[in-house]
Amino acid sequence: MAEATVVPVKKKRPAEAEPAGPGAPTVPFLLDFYPLEREDQTRLAAFYAALREGRLTTTRCRRDGALHWPPRTVCPKCHEDAVDWVDLPTQGRIYAFSAVLAGAPLGMEAEVPFVVGLVDLDGAPLRLFGRIEGSAWAEVRIGQTVRVETYTIADGRVFYRFRTVRAEGPAAAVRPSEGYL
Numbered sequence: 405m406a407e408a409t410v411v412p413v414k415k416k417r418p419a420e421a422e423p424a425g426p427g428a429p430t431v432p433f434l435l436d437f438y439p440l441e442r443e444d445q446t447r448l449a450a451f452y453a454a455l456r457e458g459r460l461t462t463t464r465c466r467r468d469g470a471l472h473w474p475p476r477t478v479c480p481k482c483h484e485d486a487v488d489w490v491d492l493p494t495q496g497r498i499y500a501f502s503a504v505l506a507g508a509p510l511g512m513e514a515e516v517p518f519v520v521g522l523v524d525l526d527g528a529p530l531r532l533f534g535r536i537e538g539s540a541w542a543e544v545r546i547g548q549t550v551r552v553e554t555y556t557i558a559d560g561r562v563f564y565r566f567r568t569v570r571a572e573g574p575a576a577a578v579r580p581s582e583g584y585l
């Protein structure tokens with residue numbers, strides 16, 4: 405009597421989990437927190453090009469002057485598609501924050517604990533969400549000053565985040581509104 409042969413089943417990984425290149429994230433596309441950035445992928449490629457130069461920018465409607473966040477290809481207020489790119493202030497204050505101590509999103513497990521929050525930019529009527537670096541999570545405070553910084557993720561894409569400014573140092577000058585309001 406022949407013995408039954410057990411053939412191991414090879415599990416195939418889903419195509420979207422295959423890394424796109426060296427250093428590329430291996431999380432499924434829908435769980436990739438970083439957007440498509442190239443000119444052939446988005447009409448907002450100028451936003452990422454500016455981030456590569458260390459500048460955080462957004463769009464302003466040429467017709468009614470509305471300042472958008474996130475940047476837009478069309479003004480959501482008047483539907484004008486002529487928009488200008490403007491630099492945003494480089495500093496702000498923490499409006500609210502949360503520390504991620506467990507249950508981090510896929511691909512971010514090694515970064516726990518980390519802080520995310522909402523930041524009111526100094527001199528611009530915009531409240532931005534982002535990672536907050538620079539302080540242990542238990543030392544982060546509402547109202548704390550942060551500065552904007554840009555950084556490159558493992559696969560070469562760029563993004564922005566905030567970094568706390570030391571409270572004991574001299575208070576950094578608040579940039580004037582420069583016509584954002």
Ligand SMILES: [Zn+2]
Pocket residue numbers: 465466467468469470479480481482483484
């Ligand atoms: Zn408009």
